[in-house]
Amino acid sequence: xxxxxxxxxxxxxxxxxxxxxxxxxxxxxxxxxxxxxxxxxxxxxxxxxxxxxxxxxxxxxxxxxxxxxxxxxxxxxxxxxxxxxxxxxxxxxxxxxxxxxxxxxxxxxxxxxxxxxxxxxxxxxxxxxxxxxxxxxxxxxxxxxxxxxxxxxxxxxxxxxxxxxxxxxxxxxxxxxxxxxxxxxxxxxxxxxxxxxxxxxxxxxxxxxxxxxxxxx
Numbered sequence: 001x002x003x004x005x006x007x008x009x010x011x012x013x014x015x016x017x018x019x020x021x022x023x024x025x026x027x028x029x030x031x032x033x034x035x036x037x038x039x040x041x042x043x044x045x046x047x048x049x050x051x052x053x054x055x056x057x058x059x060x061x062x063x064x065x066x067x068x069x070x071x072x073x074x075x076x077x078x079x080x081x082x083x084x085x086x087x088x089x090x091x092x093x094x095x096x097x098x099x100x101x102x103x104x105x106x107x108x109x110x111x112x113x114x115x116x117x118x119x120x121x122x123x124x125x126x127x128x129x130x131x132x133x134x135x136x137x138x139x140x141x142x143x144x145x146x147x148x149x150x151x152x153x154x155x156x157x158x159x160x161x162x163x164x165x166x167x168x169x170x171x172x173x174x175x176x177x178x179x180x181x182x183x184x185x186x187x188x189x190x191x192x193x194x195x196x197x198x199x200x201x202x203x204x205x206x207x208x209x210x211x212x213x214x215x216x217x
Contacts, residue, residue: 010088011079014095015072018119021060022068036061037115042103044112059099061117071119078130079123085133086195091126094191098125098184105183109168114175121180124160125188131157132192161185 025033038046040057047054062068083091102121106112135154164185168178 008080008083010083010091010095011075014079014119015075018060018062018068018072022062022065025061037117041115041117042106042112043115044107047107047112055100055103056096058103058116059119059122062119063117067118071123074123074127075119078127082126082130082133094125094129094188095122097191098122098187101125101187102177102180102184105181105186106177106179109179109182110174116177116180118177118180120177121184121187124164124181124184125191127160128157128185128188129192129197131160132189133197157185157189161189 025036039051040054041061042054042058062071079091079095082094086094099119099122102124103116105121106116131153135152135157137153138150139153139156141149141151141156161182164178164181167173167176168182172178
């Protein structure tokens, strides 16, 4: 793959900010943590009280080091490439749109009873944008973060979306934000598709043909 000469700026900055916030929370103690979750984690009650910023701020809080590490590794893996393709400004739009879509997905799926924290929705959006842009590219993914699997990128995207939907439906580990994962995935996929990436579907081809005939007539 050949990319434009573009140094990734947003991805290292996002990783640094997320890590710094996590370290500050740990250093400040449990009372500070509880206050931060109350103000900045996404909940239905918070939205009812007018804390709309929670749609964004929840993506900068993490439950533990593993939660943070998994999200940041995913962001580093796909984000640098996606940012080099889109440019920093458009990448940030993708990231935050996916974070908001993840929040909406979780609210719709669960009613927002449990506080939602983590960058998973935003990172899933970046990952799905990547797998849509480079659908046929061979990558190596780590199954359960241990077993290396060589596959086309599109299969990773389908796996993330499919597992998120399945886990949401069967109620597997309900404290995990499966709705946020699914919402972020849909946002990232649609962002990439609207930007012209991915193979056209039958419906899209039919609509384009009708529009072409209309213009020709």
